[in-house]
Amino acid sequence: MDRQPVSARVLNEAIAWQLRLGDETAGPQVNAELQRWLSDSAEHAKAWAQLGGIDQQLGSINSPSARHALQISATSQRRRATGRAFLGLALFSTLGIGLALQSQPLPVWLADERTGSGEQRSLMLADRSHIQLNSRSALDIRFDEQERRLFLHRGEVLVETAPGSDPRPFIVETEQGDLRALGTRFIVRQERDATRLIVLQSAVAALPDSLQAGRTVRAGEQVVMHRDHLDDNQEAPIAADAWSRGMLVVEDLPLGDLLATLGEYRRGYLGLDPSLESLRISGSFPLSDTDRALAALPPSLPVRIERHTDWWVKVVPAQPVSPPGK
Template sequence: MKRQKRQKQQILEQASQWLTRLQEGNLSDEEKKQLLNWQNQSPYHQKIWKTALDLHHKLSELPQDVTLPVIHKLRKEQTTSYKKYVWLLAALPVLSAIYYGNEQQQWLADYRSPVGQQTTVHLPDGGKIILNGLSAIDVDYSQQQRTIILRKGEIWIETHPDQLKRPFIVQTKQGSAQALGTQYLVRMEAQQSFVAVNKGAVKITTLNSKQSKILHSHQQTYFSQYTLNTPQNIDMAEIAWTKGFIMVNDLPLQQFIQRLKPYQKGIIHIDPAIASIKISGTYPIHDLDGIYSMLAHTYALDIHDYANHYFIHIKAK
């Protein structure tokens, strides 16, 4: 019994170390292999790792300046007893309390769309916004202006004429995109934002350099806080998610997997040898099993699903 208890202690401690590593940043390819090998050692490893991934999924919705201090504090303050290693379970209610107890904080937006779901928001003026998975917005309507603050992810906007003639503006960390009677998409990334206009026009203004440019129907561009790229013809694949699909043409598998992030919980590990395989086609975003089946059949891939899509391993057959 004591030996079995020590083994469980070791597994829990290892899981806590892996989870902390996940929350601190992306794993290298070698680390991903090590994690997969560790998980496959026993059913108990898999059970504990599923619990860890449930926690990691909740952590991913919180800012690191909230989660990391809690994690490190829990680990530091535990004793050497068996309970030292169940910080995974202890952290979950602590972080849930943070998550639900701070709804008024700025980072917790008015509207959120979780992994694998899209949320439609009907605005007070008759307009509509669709949030892609893993996206969040604040809605701020005043007497002078209609403002949408994009906190995370990407949104599809369909504006409506306003009786008060107030400007309609989407704000990101990199600048703003003002509608000039339109349907358009805005996506915020780490260092830049992306805008694609389907109908009408959009005026883009960078945050710091205050550069401005008007995008017209069927144009798209990227912009940062200081720079604004030359507009290009719209790639309709960029807005395909609003119809329930991912459309790609000769996209490397590694980048294709990035497109799945709004819909895929957990982790996807790709063997580096196949990361550059070019993927083409149209894939239904609400059918992950179908996507993996299509990939496996079309590109001769071996795809293993662990813990109900919480860990996907992709390699060549």
């Protein structure tokens, strides 16, 4: 089964089709409508196949209670549906994550290793390579006699391959293609519709899915990989791996991008007033204390932190804008 992630929107639609098929009141036209939906997009067919293959993936789930809960959700298509609210309640009561399958692609929830908001994890692999997962990340580890392969479903990973003469290639796979390590230390980040590779030591060969030949990216360089092409190699950002030591270092970064990164390390809403989108900032910020990072903004930018609750924070202009006529 293709384990590359599909969007949450398409996964929601696939779950809705399962519910319709399980509804005893559904008419004979439902099957025809489903076939049209499946033929509309390859991603639709992929999402449908992933839902149907849940039982095959349960072998990687070690917890009996978690495995049982996933089996319940996987077989829901064979039961009479009682609506999305019931599905959400069932998932919440068994997994404690509410509408889990609707909020993220299935491979994220079934991944070998996952991190939550503000969490990082360091792992020593079987070949003694070292990886560090950033906040909100998920990956699978697939080592066999032919190759050492990681599949990054979401987020960011820092890889340091083990020294030695292991003949098996070390590959990080993403939705956009393969990144083959050439005895190296590098970062892979899954972005919205692309993969960002930052090489810290040695070199990495980048090969998009739809190309026959790739390109080598060397130490001090970065590249953005799409499924059908590679952007030009660029200079790597300063201190790109600082997050692995609990810091975020930025140089002339749009304020919105900074807040998006800090938002990965906290729960709730972190917003930006649209009038501030042109502001840029440089500096270093602690990732373990995002409130302290936000407090560092007003001294250097014309902004203030508007805090409604710990879960609802917004960066707004330092001086409130007066309504017209005032």
